[in-house]
Amino acid sequence: MPLPNAAPSPAAYPRLRRFHDARSGTCSYLIGDALLPQAALIDPVREDVSLYLGVLDELGYRLVYVLETHLHADHVSAGAALRELAGAAVACPRGSGVLGADLLLADGDRLPFGTGxxxxxxxxxxxxxxxxxxxxxxLFTGDALLIGDCGRCDEAGGNSGQLYDSISRKLLPLPDELLVYPGHDRGERWVSCIGEERRRNPLLRGISRDEFIGRSRQKSEALPPAMAHNLAANRRCGLSD
Ligand SMILES: [Fe+2]
Structure with a gap:
């Protein structure tokens, strides 16, 4: 007996896809509304544009926004390419030094998205x-709060005291159950929650602001390859010469 012709269920829309760029270790995220075919990409990587477009097409989503968490030093953004190819508005933090963004965002802003x-x-x-x-x-935390870790502060205009304040005053007081999707994974882990980070993050639990600053100064990680090129391109939403 043939199945009845049912209209596609809105609940069939997936709501979150994660992408991992092995070159830079960057985690990018596609989020999609459950009822309307609208999607946003958070921190997309330029080399993966065709992958994103394929997934958007497969899922039937229109890309509304590219949302940058910050000016990236370790990869080139797909913002400009996705604006041109998919019509997305590129949104960046105000004060990040990006020229040509469609939206400059400040604390407390709310972007209309789908049904929310x-x-x-x-x-x-x-x-x-x-x-x-x-x-x-x-929560998509970029390189501020990572899983059991925090972002470095020595790439471009970082300030470890400011990072401590952001995490301890803005993020950790949020409800335990809020999920944390960072800009870089940690091994097999790619999602955490506020409660876990508040209780277990070794860089934060029981750590004073001064201790945090001292530990941050002692970190000695190699700077990302092509950092100057990446920063220059990202100041133009991912366009390079
Ligand atoms: Fe970063």
Whole structure:
């Protein structure tokens, strides 16, 4: 007996896809509304544009926004390419030094998105202007709060005291159950929650502001390859000469 012709169920829309760029270790995220075919990409990487477009096409989503958490030093943004190819508006934190963004975001802004919105929380410190995006019960923290770790502060305009303040005053007081999706994974882990980070993050639990600053100064990680090129391109939403 043939199945009845049922209209596609809105609940069939997936709501979150993660992408991992092995070259830079960057985690990018596609979020999609459950009822309307609208999607946003958070921190997309230029080399993966065709992948994003294929997934958007497969899922039937229109790309509304490219949302940058900060000016990236370790990869080139797909913002300009996705604006041209998919018509997305590129949104960056105000003060990040990006020229040509369609939207400059500040703390407390709310972006209309599908049947709801996306809230902007200023979380500077990894660089001079960083934001976290809150969408429903999810936080996209960029390189501010990582899983059991925090972002470095020595790339471009970072300030470890400011990062400590952002995390301890803005993020950790949020409800335990809010999920944390960072800009870089840690091994097999790619999602955490506020409660876990508050209780277990070794860089934060029981650590004073001064201790945090001291530990941050002692870190000695190699700077990302092509950092100057990446920063220059990202100041133009991912366009390079
Ligand atoms: Fe970063």
């Amino acid at each position: 919105d996306i809230e902007v929380l200023a979380t500077p410190g990894h660089s001079a202007a960083c934001v976290t995006y809150r969408w429903q019960e999810r």
